[in-house]
Amino acid sequence: MKLGMVGLGKMGGNMAARLREKGHEVVGFDFDPEVRDVASLAELVQALEAPRIVWLMVPAGEPTLGAIAELSELLDAGDLIIEGGNSHYVQDRKNADGLKDRGIRYLDVGVSGGVWGRQNGYGIMVGGAAQDVERAKPVFDALTPDEGGGYVHAGGVGAGHFVKMVHNGIEYGMMQAFAEGFELMAAADIVDDVPGTFESWREGTVVRSWLLDLLSRALEEDPDLDGLRGYAQDSGEGRWTVQAAVDHAVPAPAITAALYARFASRQEDSPAMKVIAALRNQFGGHAVTRTTDDPARTPRS
Structure with missing residues (x-):
């Protein structure tokens, strides 16, 4: 298959490499010119033949929402967006509903495997309509472990990111x-x-x-x-x-x-534990302090 991959960082870059090793053609876009194949989302869409598949591997939140909004103006009815980041499952439903009027299909896919996924394969957890899942199944098969397993169609839109x-x-x-x-x-x-x-x-x-x-x-x-x-x-x-x-x-x-x-x-010195220490001092005289050379708390007396 031929697909677009948006986001070529530690996860997306390794996923693209594994897909290519399995015989798929990947057109990659990233803000880093050293790793991308095209310089914009518009060029990525132009490089793919309809009906297209575009897989997003960018941070959840505004980066993902921005990419989906831009792609919604570039893609055609029948094209498929796969959101492979870690979006909230509630947002997936909003994304799918927003694309529906344009006829653009949507899958949410939870991906697990970290930096070892390229070698060992990834865990793939999919949410979306059965016909869309079947269409992208060769891509999922290439990403999952060679010995089998590591894949589930968990349910409708949102289910993939919910189980992830x-x-x-x-x-x-x-x-x-x-x-x-x-x-x-x-x-x-x-x-x-x-x-x-x-x-x-x-x-x-x-x-x-x-x-x-x-x-x-x-x-x-x-x-x-x-x-x-x-x-x-x-x-x-x-x-x-x-x-x-x-x-x-x-x-x-x-x-x-x-x-x-x-x-x-993340706390250098817990405010809550300061309260505990203060209360113990008040009712029981259990005063503690920090020494200048030892971060551990030591009794005064």
């Missing part, structure tokens, strides 16, 4: 559990080989996973993780997962706690 959102929420919880296990073992005098423990769990245990493989690899490179700062950003899907849980009255304590732990990681 839940996937990322689960990922938050799994990562937080590994992180807490690391800290606990590192703090305990009884464990001499924390990296070796994680390595041993990679085979034969119920917690073996790709995330565990990646953690073991990171610990091999830096056993104490001294080269990293304890700061974790959230990309939005964790917040949306928690909000969806609230909307549907579904308890999600592990995912919620993992999201809040990321918020806590």
Whole structure:
């Protein structure tokens, strides 16, 4: 097949490369002139034959909305836009409705695999009409792992990004559990080989996973993780997962706690814990302070 790829960063660029390796023709556009094939969306559309397929791999929010708005003026009825970023599923429905009057089709696709996807294949989670999904199926087949699996048509428009959102929420919880296990073992005098423990769990245990493989690899490179700062950003899907849980009255304590732990990681000195310290001092005389040479809190007396 021949398709356009908008956004040739770490994900989009590797996806385009994998598609080309599988025999598809990809016309790529990016703001970086070093990686793009055409200099504008208009040139990209001109380079494709109708009915066209254009896959977006740009940041969610205004970049995605702007690209869709511009493409809506350039594409023809029967053309298909695939939104492969991490848009909110509610926005997907708005996007599809806005394109419907022009006869432009729309799929939302959650993509998982990170920088390893080009080699190992991607997880592809699709939302949209069955006829549109079938039309793009050769592209999905090329992106998913060679040994099979890694693909679902999850439902109508919005379903692809909804299940990717839940996937990322689960990922938050799994990562937080590994992180807490690391800290606990590192703090305990009884464990001499924390990296070796994680390595041993990679085979034969119920917690073996790709995330565990990646953690073991990171610990091999830096056993104490001294080269990293304890700061974790959230990309939005964790917040949306928690909000969806609230909307549907579904308890999600592990995912919620993992999201809040990321918020806590960004605080140099927690205002909330300052309040706790102040209250303990007021009712129990448990005064604490910071020394100038040690960031850890130490008792005054």
